[in-house]
Amino acid sequence: LYFGGYDIPFVNEASWGISQNLLAFISFAVLMIKACFFVFVFMWIRWTIPRFRFDQLMHLGWKRLVPLALVNMLITALVVLWLQK
Incomplete structure (x- = not known):
């Protein structure tokens, strides 16, 4: 910066x-x-x-962040389709 x-x-x-x-x-x-x-x-x-252990990071990524990203993509797609009416 x-x-x-x-x-x-x-x-x-x-x-x-x-x-x-x-x-x-x-x-x-x-x-x-x-x-x-x-x-x-x-x-x-x-x-x-504090630092996270590797297994904690993998758990966070696969169990929390990937589903959150998929829900985010779905909501964004629905909003884009709804706004283009």
Whole structure:
């Protein structure tokens, strides 16, 4: 995801009137802070949610998600046919 890259949200850095080298360093620091923050958030979410065993995933897929997908296809087909009257 993009998240604005090196840009500081809601700030106009061009109006600061500082040297280009310092502005480049600040922009690089902002980019690294954003990257580290989102890596931290993704790792935190990944380590917080428990992992499923393979047999639990297979059970979820075959017993729950495949029938749900078939019902979804049937309902979508009926709606499309009904709207084309």
